[in-house]
Amino acid sequence: MKIAQRIHIYPFLEDEAFGRLLAFLEEYRDCFDELTITTDYHHHGAIPLSELRPQAEILARRIRTLKEHGFRSVGFSVHSTFGHIDEGHEYYGQPFHPMMSPAGELAKGCFCPQHADMRAFILEKYRMYAQCRPDFMWVDDDVKYFLNGIQCACFCPECIKRFNRKMSTDYTRETLTAAMNEPNAVELRNAWVGDISDRITELFAEIGETVRAVDAQIRLGFQTQHQGWSTYNGMDFAAWFPALGGCMARPGEGTYDDKTPANLINKAFACARQAAEYPASVTDVQYEVEDFPNYSLLQKSVRFNLDECTLAIAQGMNGVLLNTLSPDPVMIGKDLGPLYQAMSVARKAWDRMECFARGMHGVGFYPAISSQYDRRRPLHDGESFFIATYDARRPQHDVRNTYGLSHVGIPLTLEAGSAFGAVFTGDLADGFTDEQLLDFLKNSVILDAKAVRAFARRGLEKYIGVRCSEKEYTDSIEEYFTDHPVNADAVGFKRNVHPAFFGSSAVILEPVCEGVVSIGDLCGLHGEHYGMTASLFENELGGRVCVLGYAGYHKIDSYPCLVRMQRVAEWLAKGKIHTRFYAPHLMPQFVRTDGTRTMATLVNLSLDPAEGVEYGVCGAKQATLLYRGEEIPLVARQRDGFGVFELPQMMALETVTLLVE
Ligand SMILES: [Zn+2]
CATH class of the missing domain: 3.40.50 (Rossmann fold)
Structure with a gap:
């Protein structure tokens, strides 16, 4: 499995901070198979190139330095393509046509890529970062047409004109949105959603072409959003990834703290759902651990961070993208030692799980x-x-x-x-x-x-x-x-x-x-x-x-x-039931099998310890238990065709994994 580390731009900009970052990366080198530089920290879609270009020149130097220090895969997440939300607009203004809602409201920090000037700006930005010679580039998750500061986009004059041209219609924004709100206008809505998906496909094709024109070796990826948020985009992964030429994907869902433990499960499923729908050309799937905005163990505990990674691997994803480091250089190496020490220990189990589960299904x-x-x-x-x-x-x-x-x-x-x-x-x-x-x-x-x-x-x-x-x-x-x-x-x-x-x-x-x-x-x-x-x-x-x-x-x-x-x-x-509990436990299970071998990961969702849990796996005789950094052989007791394993104590939100052969 791959552990990628997302690092925000600020520690790269000053030599002294970069030196401390480098020391931190060296200290926990086991945790960093890949380094992903996020090109900005604000969510505005049109931070000017006059600001970004000098930063890109510094980043190009930093990439070379990191590679000289033996970090083999270093690249970018291009933080904004359209803009994520209405942030930064009081500072950066609205240099391009903002995205427009069905009612004609304008986004403040998100801009419509159908306008030639915005399109040129986007492509120039990708070209500029490609020229820094990264190993890979992500399109971040602002490429979507919902929640861009407004609920649904984009109904600007350019987008309406495009739709009319395609459909041979003469809608205005008002007549189109009224027609789309007719209860049974499924065909019209389908055509609109299909067109939104096409807008993304076409943009991705141009981004892919632009990047490859600079360097055909740069790997590309897209950070997708959960189908449960909205399918208004069309969610056409099968078209988008080939258009981009993308082999990397990051399934998305927001779980930023541990105050509601069940959100661990929601995010695990949301991400697994996206991963299950990626085309086969996507071979590098990185579950993102997001500790935005405080990046503090007070916000999200070590336990919760580890669980997120474990459940991602438990569901067949083959990598994680850690968005765990504060963007503020002052905090480098100050308070996340316990997290990275725990990750260094845990990765042995994650590697074992990821290898074991190859070829398995849920x-x-x-x-x-x-x-x-x-x-x-x-x-x-x-x-x-x-x-x-x-x-x-x-x-x-x-x-x-x-x-x-x-x-x-x-x-x-x-x-x-x-x-x-x-x-x-x-x-x-x-x-x-x-x-x-x-x-x-x-x-x-x-x-x-x-x-x-x-x-x-x-x-x-x-x-x-x-x-x-x-x-x-x-x-x-x-x-x-x-x-x-x-x-x-x-x-x-x-x-x-x-x-x-x-x-x-x-x-x-x-x-x-x-x-x-x-x-x-x-x-x-x-x-x-x-x-x-x-x-x-x-x-x-x-x-x-x-x-x-x-x-x-x-x-x-x-x-x-x-x-x-x-x-x-x-x-x-x-x-066909494959696994079984013999007493009540608040314990989600994540099970994969290839018909012969089985991998089962359980998480104790209760805040009380779970003691003496008996867990049956159909036909099992023995297993390897991954528990607290150890691999422990277990022998099953036979009962009604199930091999029953007695599990060790599990503290609140602790996981165990059984590898059954
Ligand atoms: Zn538009």
């Missing part, structure tokens, strides 16, 4: 969101198209709702092709074709109530077995765990997650086929049964379906829910 259930979502979805309930899908006000678009299943030990994988089945929430089924949805239904699916409605709109109710009541219950309701084997030990348990406090809701499920069974009934506060609210069903395609109509994936971190979901998962997997 195991588990696939939390479904299509990269085509914004190209295919109709609009519901009067919503506007022009708002990023990743928005707390719009939970119906948020795939992260489903990630809580992993907290209670259900294995999730972002590799749809090898999954046991799929997990749906909200309107996300709208992003898939009928054929794709039927493929999911032939296998197995888990749905919340809104997802049932989304499948019903597509005429697929009979494969789910139930329809939802019109009424959504939000007050004084409980879920009663029925007398069904998946509820063993918890029959009669009344689950009350108090929607009045915490949001969410419940529905009654009405069977539309024979064979639907209840695993949960909706009850009033005096025990009156209103009807079924959670169901299991095997459909005519042979697929198995679980519907969770009471607060779906919301607050399922309780013993009865955990035990029920683990049994449901085993039923849905039709005997």
